Amino acid sequence: MSDLELFIEEELAHPVDFRVAAFAASIAARYGEASRAVLFYGSCLRTTELDGQMLDFYLIVSNYEGAYGKSWLVGANKRLPPNVFPAEHGGLVAKVAVLSEKDFHRLNRSGASAVSVWARFAQPSRLVWQADEAAQAQAVDAIAGAAVTLFDMTFPMMDIDTEYTILDLWKRGFELTYGAELRAERKERSDSVVDSDPERYARFGPAVVGAIAERDRAQGKKLKIIASRDAVEKRWRQLRRNGKVLTLARLAKASATYAGGIDYLAWKINRHAGTNYVIKPWQRKWPILGALVMLPRLIMGGAIK
Template sequence: MSELKSLIAEELAQPVDERVAAFAASIAAQYGEASRAVLFYGSCLRTTELEGQMLDFYLIVSDYEAAYGKSWLARANKRLPPNVFPAEHDGLVAKVAVLSERDFHKLNRITASAVSVWARFAQPSRLVWQADEAAQAMSVEAIEGASITLFDMSFPMMAVDTEYTIVDLWKRGFELTYGAELRAERKDRSDSVVDSDPQRYARFGPAVMATIAERDKAQGKKLKIVASRDAVEKRWRQLRRNGKILTLARLAKASATYAGGIDYLAWKINRHAGTDYVIKPWQRKWPILGALVMLPRLIMGGAIK
């Protein structure tokens, strides 16, 4: 096992609050034998604050038909992954994103059409429930691609006449990913992700670079660090466009899968952007239209970017 995979496996295995583990087990139980892994990530992992917060989980399933049967939910998850659902357990609340093993692996790679998965799993996460050892190995293999993709996409975007630390590279990468989604967070949020545990990123960075070097050596190619900046900038423009379009499309889909989704969107924006947007009754009745009305105002006002 490479050093990077070893670091990922070690990080995934770190203990969490027992309430988080119990919550994860309850999520997996809802999908029976289709459940393969449950991953915990995001701000609640970084701060360890659970009460009054919205926890973030990814449920990895064997395939969508096994998870949902032959329903429209399987088709929706396959065509526009992930599906996102609300969940509650023992006084805690969460949102649960569902991906198949195949999509989890694919969306952590550089060919992904948006940054949403690999940007999150380049950050710390915990494997809080697993079906078996094969599911653990699958999780490590999929997540390995996240930080490699971030480095591949960030190297060419660094100034050539400036000296950087490994931590600077992580910060630049997260700055780029935050710009490729509709986000409510303040401008310095990408830095704060790294600053919450700089030692972690300093430790992972050399392992990521070594894995990239071994990959390119095996393929007989030069390091991605010398990739054309113009080509990578073009790719980032595509990702920014795709990310914003996909955010709107997923919001529309969530109106059918996520009860109270528009209230959650307003809560998240108000929490991160310091706004006080109030959802009107008609927006709850017609959440897609309500969101379409809300988003342009918030974008123009600078609450989300």
């Protein structure tokens, strides 16, 4: 096992509030034998604030058929992963994203069509429920690809005539990923992710570089960190286009899977952008149309980018 995988395994095992663990177990129970792992991540993990907040979980399942049976949700999760659902337990609320083990591995790699999964799992997370040791091992292997992808996509975007710290590399990487999605967060949010735990990122950075070197050695290649900047810039332009389109498409899908999804969207935007957007009754009745009306106004107003 590489240093990076060892660090990830150790980090995933850090204890969490007992209410988070109980919440995760309740999520896994709803999907029975299909459940493989539940991961806790995001702002509530960083701040440890739970009450009155929206927690973030990823439920990893063996396959979508096992999770949903013959439901139309199988096709929705395959074509536009992940499916996202609301959840409540013990006075806490959360949104739960569902991915198969296969998709979780794939979407943490550089071939992913959008940054949404690997950008999040290059950050800290906790394995708060697992079916068995094999599920744990697969989660570690999948997550190890996230930071490697971030570094692969960030190295060529750094100016070669400037000296950087390893933290600068992380910050630049998260800045690029935030720009590749429709995000409500303020510009400095990407820096604050790293500044919330600089020791973690300073420790993980050399391990990520080592994993890149080991990958290239295993493939019989020489280490080449600086790839073609033009090629990587082209890839980032594609990711930005994909990310914004996928955000809108997932929002439309969530209107069928996520009760109150448009209210959650407004809450998240108001929280991160300092706005006071109020959802009108007709927008709750027709959430897709309501969101399509809301988003252009918020984009033009600078609330999301």
